[in-house]
Amino acid sequence: MKFKIILALLLFGMGTTAFAQQKATVAVHNSTEGNVIPKEIYGQFAEHLGSCIYGGLWVGEDSKIPNTNGYRNDVVKALKDLKVPVLRWPGGCFADEYHWVDGIGPKENRPRMVNNNWGGTVEDNSFGTHEFLNLCEILGCEPYVSLNVGSGSVEEMAKWVEYMTAEDGPQAKIRKANGREKPWHVKYIGVGNESWGCGGNMRPEYYGDLYRRYSTYCREFNGNKLYKIASGASDYDLNWTEVLMKNVGRKMDGLSLHYYTVLGWNGSKGKATKFTDDDYYWCLGKCCGIDSLLQKHIKIMDKYDPKKQVALLVDEWGTWWDVEDGTNPGHLFQQNTMRDAMVASLSLDIFHKYTDRVKMTNIAQVINVLQSMILTKDDKMVLTPTYYVFQMYNVHQDAKYIPVDITCESRTTRNERKNEGDRTLNSISSTVSVKDGVTHVSLTNVDLAKSAEVTLNFDKLNVKTVNGTILNCKNVAEFNSFEKPDVIKPAVFKDAKVKKNVLTVKMPAHSIVTLELK
Numbered sequence: 001m002k003f004k005i006i007l008a009l010l011l012f013g014m015g016t017t018a019f020a021q022q023k024a025t026v027a028v029h030n031s032t033e034g035n036v037i038p039k040e041i042y043g044q045f046a047e048h049l050g051s052c053i054y055g056g057l058w059v060g061e062d063s064k065i066p067n068t069n070g071y072r073n074d075v076v077k078a079l080k081d082l083k084v085p086v087l088r089w090p091g092g093c094f095a096d097e098y099h100w101v102d103g104i105g106p107k108e109n110r111p112r113m114v115n116n117n118w119g120g121t122v123e124d125n126s127f128g129t130h131e132f133l134n135l136c137e138i139l140g141c142e143p144y145v146s147l148n149v150g151s152g153s154v155e156e157m158a159k160w161v162e163y164m165t166a167e168d169g170p171q172a173k174i175r176k177a178n179g180r181e182k183p184w185h186v187k188y189i190g191v192g193n194e195s196w197g198c199g200g201n202m203r204p205e206y207y208g209d210l211y212r213r214y215s216t217y218c219r220e221f222n223g224n225k226l227y228k229i230a231s232g233a234s235d236y237d238l239n240w241t242e243v244l245m246k247n248v249g250r251k252m253d254g255l256s257l258h259y260y261t262v263l264g265w266n267g268s269k270g271k272a273t274k275f276t277d278d279d280y281y282w283c284l285g286k287c288c289g290i291d292s293l294l295q296k297h298i299k300i301m302d303k304y305d306p307k308k309q310v311a312l313l314v315d316e317w318g319t320w321w322d323v324e325d326g327t328n329p330g331h332l333f334q335q336n337t338m339r340d341a342m343v344a345s346l347s348l349d350i351f352h353k354y355t356d357r358v359k360m361t362n363i364a365q366v367i368n369v370l371q372s373m374i375l376t377k378d379d380k381m382v383l384t385p386t387y388y389v390f391q392m393y394n395v396h397q398d399a400k401y402i403p404v405d406i407t408c409e410s411r412t413t414r415n416e417r418k419n420e421g422d423r424t425l426n427s428i429s430s431t432v433s434v435k436d437g438v439t440h441v442s443l444t445n446v447d448l449a450k451s452a453e454v455t456l457n458f459d460k461l462n463v464k465t466v467n468g469t470i471l472n473c474k475n476v477a478e479f480n481s482f483e484k485p486d487v488i489k490p491a492v493f494k495d496a497k498v499k500k501n502v503l504t505v506k507m508p509a510h511s512i513v514t515l516e517l518k
């Protein structure tokens with residue numbers, strides 16, 4: 001009897017949490033003309049930092065870890081599967097201390113350097129221009145090369161661009177002697193990085209002038225059209241955007257913006273794998289804070305550039321937690337849970353809304369650093385929940401964006417910027433897109449306790465089959481480790497039904513679903 005009462009009480013308790021359900025509706029305006037989502041929204045970032053390059057992408061030809069010409073076979077395959085459209089390199093802060101000449105020619109002659117930004121690690125420059133640009137060719141992605149303004153000269157920068165892209169001439173001659181006959185295709189160049197901080201501690205007026213000067217000498221050889229990107233603001237530094245737009249304007253093709261989901265820059269940032277419900281909701285609220293931030297930066301850009309000819313590129317974003325216990329604090333190695341996966345899906349949903357101005361984003365970073373796609377340890381490799389979101393979402397690359405209006409529950413989350421008031425976090429987020437006649441719907445239910453019945457009302461819908469994939473787990477703090485690499489991975493999802501113009505989806509708490517309708 002006593003046992004039955006306890007059981008009943010337990011079930012009742014669960015009924016108010018685990019079995020609770022919310023309802024949401026999504027109006028899908030699929031007769032409206034939307035923008036195309038540039039595939040570059042799914043860009044990646046690889047910095048000489050910790051084991052992103054060395055041990056992550058690159059192990060060298062002599063390594064026991066299976067590799068092809070020094071690139072890890074497992075990692076290359078995983079990145080090819082991900083359809084990486086663009087890869088930013090060599091930094092980050094590293095870029096403004098990097099001297100490209102040290103990274104070309106016979107490896108035994110390359111000088112060593114101290115990575116002053118990231119733990120003082122000494123590196124041997126064995127991964128340089130050839131190794132990076134050849135990797136981009138292997139992956140089939142555009143390279144995005146961040147050039148050194150902070151500690152480099154105009155001449156050094158100009159010669160690097162010539163070395164990479166000229167058919168003939170003195171720099172091409174050196175390149176050919178180093179084994180590469182044809183120039184590489186290099187479109188995206190960054191003229192400095194975080195020039196307000198690690199890239200030189202400059203004021204925007206001074207940097208704006210430097211940008212004008214340095215970028216002048218980045219020449220276009222043999223019709224190689226360059227897309228020149230100025231170092232942009234961090235977070236809420238609207239003045240940086242204002243000054244750059246006013247003083248530089250159309251002399252840049254793109255202006256960057258960095259936004260991290262981070263508790264603050266001083267003190268503990270919190271553990272990646274241990275957090276309370278309140279921490280979880282704070283994190284997702286913070287991540288969604290980029291929505292209003294984008295609006296603010298875009299408003300300034302619209303004032304100077306109403307035709308939207310200068311793009312906004314969020315070339316660093318993602319979660320930033322304390323490093324894993326026992327790892328070098330300068331190497332920024334962190335685990336990646338279902339909470340991080342949520343940050344990825346919510347951020348991508350937001351970026352998709354602004355693609356008339358936002359043309360590229362680069363999550364930080366691709367391997368072993370911050371919110372990574374992949375973690376490696378010696379010869380082991382793990383794909384993170386964030387990897388799986390990028391994989392499930394890559395169907396939206398180069399697809400037509402369909403605007404949606406979502407009606408759902410919301411909650412108030414704390415804001416670490418006390419003077420800005422609380423944040424509001426919606427329980428449901430979505431992206432809908434169409435490509436080649438196939439509609440893809442992505443849905444995220446952020447609620448920790450409630451499942452969701454989501455009703456999507458399309459303007460019109462003519463669908464024969466629905467295929468679905470879900471990313472979910474028992475506990476949002478779960479993650480894939482080297483010992484247990486498959487705790488979180490996509491599974492087949494069947495709880496979606498179409499009737500006339502209505503799609504009904506029943507999704508569990510804290511889950512991400514992508515559906516293919518055709």
Ligand code: AHR
Nearest residue numbers: 091092093094193194364
């Ligand atoms: O991604 C890590 C660092 O964060 C980058 O090097 C820098 O640009 C930013 O501060």
